[in-house]
Amino acid sequence: MADSTDTRDLPKQSRRNILDVMEIDTRLLGMIGAFIVICVVFDVWTGGRFLTPRNIFNLTIQTVSVAIMATGMVFVIVTRHIDLSVGAVLATCSAFMAMTQVVWLPQSFGIPLGSPLIAPVAILIGVIVGVAIGAFQGWLVGYLTIPAFIVTLGGLFVWRNVAWHLSNGQTVGPLDPQFVSLGGIEGTLGVTGSWILGALVSALAVYLLANSRRNKIGHGFPVKPVWAEVAIGAVTIGAIMGFVWILNSYDIPTARLRRMFEARGEVMPDGYRTAYGVPYSVLILIVVATVMTVVAQRTRLGRYIFATGGNPEAAELAGINIRFLTVKIFAIMGLLCAISAVVASARLNFHSNDIGTLDELRVIAAAVIGGTALSGGIGTIYGAILGALIMQTLQSGMAMVGVEAPYQNIVVGIVLVLAVFVDILYRKRTGD
Structure with missing residues (x-):
């Protein structure tokens, strides 16, 4: 009877432990x-x-x-x-x-x-x-x-x-x-600038995760398993780069591009297209945050x-x-x-x-x-x-x-x- 009770409790206990181990808010x-x-x-x-x-x-x-x-x-x-x-x-x-x-x-x-x-x-x-x-x-x-x-x-x-x-x-x-x-x-930062920003922010996120783990180890505190750290890091990087990818998918309208070229005294090449990328205002928010x-x-x-x-x-x-x-x-x-x-x-x-x-x-x-x-x-x-x-x-x-x-x-x-x-x-x- 005791063995049967333990078996029924295992799935619930396992789910709770996963959340605790990964320290998910x-x-x-x-x-x-x-x-x-x-x-x-x-x-x-x-x-x-x-x-x-x-x-x-x-x-x-x-x-x-x-x-x-x-x-x-x-x-x-x-x-x-x-x-x-x-x-x-x-x-x-x-x-x-x-x-x-x-x-x-x-x-x-x-x-x-x-x-x-x-x-x-x-x-x-x-x-x-x-x-x-x-x-x-x-x-x-x-x-x-x-x-x-x-x-x-x-x-x-x-x-x-x-x-x-x-x-x-x-x-x-x-x-x-x-x-x-x-x-x-x-x-906006444009397509290239936005990818660079995404890479830098992703690198910063990985550094903060690694630094937090190192500090905990240095002070004798318990740390998450490596797989949990990797999973959190992968989700974070995916979210950052996915956000950049979405903003880089919004193309500048052709008429607006043509006006931008004309303002510089240039002629827009046929078939030319580019995207907005990350706005400067979002960069300001990132810095403030x-x-x-x-x-x-x-x-x-x-x-x-x-x-x-x-x-x-x-x-x-x-x-x-x-x-x-x-x-x-x-x-x-x-x-x-x-x-x-x-x-x-x-x-x-x-x-x-x-x-x-x-x-x-x-x-x-x-x-x-x-x-x-x-x-x-x-x-x-x-x-x-x-x-x-x-x-x-x-x-x-x-x-x-x-x-x-x-x-x-x-x-x-x-x-x-x-x-x-x-x-x-x-x-x-x-x-x-």
Whole structure:
């Protein structure tokens, strides 16, 4: 009888051990599965139009702006705060950069659009404005102890209307060509550059896996079997190179290619064709995600952020300057709003009064769907980016099948509530 019981338990125990041995994040696995299901459903619903290289390219550049800010929102929520002003701060940074390019530099200094100085100066001004706004709001929260909800709710109204005042309520554009190249379709790495980027990122992924294994061995910690490391590495490389392959499959339209050749004073060869490749905006997101992950996992600032979120009282008793830490977190959020403003306005080729509208809700939703706990102390950068991708996929898919914008927002709201509910159940089950 005992032998019969042992036999029945073996399959279940084996499956559990495989997940444990490979150290698979089951929540991340579930999110990836949900993303795949959403994509397949919309592809079937649209008759195969959703998973085309063109649509995936557009989906990618539409996700970048929110995803960049979502990485910063992770730090804000992890420390038990909230930032409702990110969309308005993005609009203010966008207004400053647009006015710098179109009005201030040309009229005050005689520097025309197309000058090599225009884009760098505009971006620098936008970054300074974003960091200053973020640090100011962090000071109000950290040193004056005004709740972040109130400070950033006030900021939502203030900064949105500061942006309106700067532009006199008008659309400002067109923007500098170098600046516009950072928005997506106007600036890409091309086919060869994209394959090189894919190879470099794949090599970096393999290095990180090997380095993590080496560190664990050096400190006497248990490690995964070699086959598990190889399997994870192979899946990672496959995902990276597959993504590059899809973007390299989206050909530049012939008419656009002909205009590009004519702008250089050349004649396009007969039968010539090439693809867009990876947009510069996606490269910016990769850099931001890498830096934010390093900050979260490998720096003292990251340890302080998660320690403070886990137990603020204990963190303060341990000597962490929570007030100054709050200023740093909101300053980082302001910096990321400025970077997002670059991507968002460059993709549109102008600054408009409604730029960034409702982005604060999309960013918070992306972070929460990605697993950041509103109770603080838990969150991941990659989870927030995946959350932003899921949000954009839902909205783009619904738009393609003809769902009107109000109903799209209803669905997104329901998904957000369900994601938080599932997260609560998951944490209760796992004891996190």
